[in-house]
Amino acid sequence: MKLCMIGTGYVGLVSGTCFADLGNNVICVDKDKKKIKHLSNANIPIYEPGLSELVLKNYKNKKLTFSTNLKKSVKDSDIIFICVGTPTKKKGSSADLSQIYNVSKEISSSINKFKIIITKSTVPVTTGDQIEKILSKKNSKKKFSVVSNPEFLREGEAIRDFTYPDRIVIGSNDKKSNNILKNLYGPLISKGAQYVHTTRRAAELIKYASNSFLATKITFINEIANLCEKTGINVEDISIGMGLDKRIGGRFLRAGPAYGGSCFPKDTKAIISTADKFKVNLSVIKSVIKSNKNRSNLLLDRVYEILNKKIKNKKIAFLGVTFKANTDDMRDSSSLSMIPTLSKKGAKIKYFDPTGLKDEFKKIKNVSYENSIRKSVEGSDLVIIHTEWNDFKSINFKNLIKNKKCIIYDMRNIYSANKIKTQGFKYYSVGR
């Protein structure tokens, strides 16, 4: 099939490349000329394991092409995926849909034959209705179908999530587009993915409800971890004991720092804003946002406690600063609040991240990037393991740190207390 992905950000580029790998002809469109030039030279703007190889393979065999010409690309395609950003509005907490509507207007003047227009971007309930209105101004309703097909890709695992999804959600109000899309996703359905056909509005809401629920699960276990710390219980026992109940499930029950990234913080706010419009109070999600906001303060309080409230001139090393492993994404990472706060209190911070130096910390006093684990932890009073990169999973601290008074605070529960204690260091973790 001929597909057009509008927006070559995370969602558009990964989905477009994977669709091309399934044998479709895919044009990835972006108005950013520089980006398209880079992509045409197989320079991938994001860090995602396996993506460059897959882009290169499909670009070489001409299944994947890149363009800045939206109108021509739409005309040449049967199915159009809108994959532009829906960030939180500068004022308020609702999703900024300006890019969605601008793109819809452009598509509107390029509908030369029947087209399926799909929102893959995360969009609030009723956005599809608005897109339909925009398209109907210039086109007969017989010429197009507006569908919601949310993505459930995790950064760092996106190719696997696309290839082996738990479910494919198609929200369409007509049979024709549903049949075409079932066919498009055929290769994934035959490998075991569940195909869920709903109304368009339901599909839009499934996405927000899923992300909000996962954020709730994490926040829940994080609060239970607080109780575990006070009662001498290992939170991992709780996660296992709860998770084995099939009604609960064991995933997303890892306690740690505040959840971050480009999705959970933004989507939990946006769903509340949508519910407010319909005069519905989503009090659970409101509490989740509040609890997660407070999480970095709680973990910082623990840092103060560990260092006996003497932060000034303390040498602190951060291992990992991104919001999770296998991504270079810093959006809403808890390190963004922790590092500046510790710096304000007079700590001297060195950090190492496998994805390199971060602009976010360039202007912060007494914060410097080191290009190796060894250099960052050398001479430290406290080492904070902030992100669960594999690079940090078998560090021999004994070899790297001469100062035996150095303390390790493992915010991702990578190590066992015994293992670190036998190396001669004091060790703290989360909920244990």
Ligand code: UGA
């Ligand atoms: C999330 C969802 O998992 C995807 O299904 C969804 O498609 C995506 O948002 C999106 O809406 O585009 P992502 O933000 O890439 O994916 O990352 P996650 O793996 O979900 O992690 C989010 C945050 O939760 C991270 O800060 C991570 O460290 C934290 N987390 C996750 C925990 O603290 N504990 C866990 O058990 C799992």
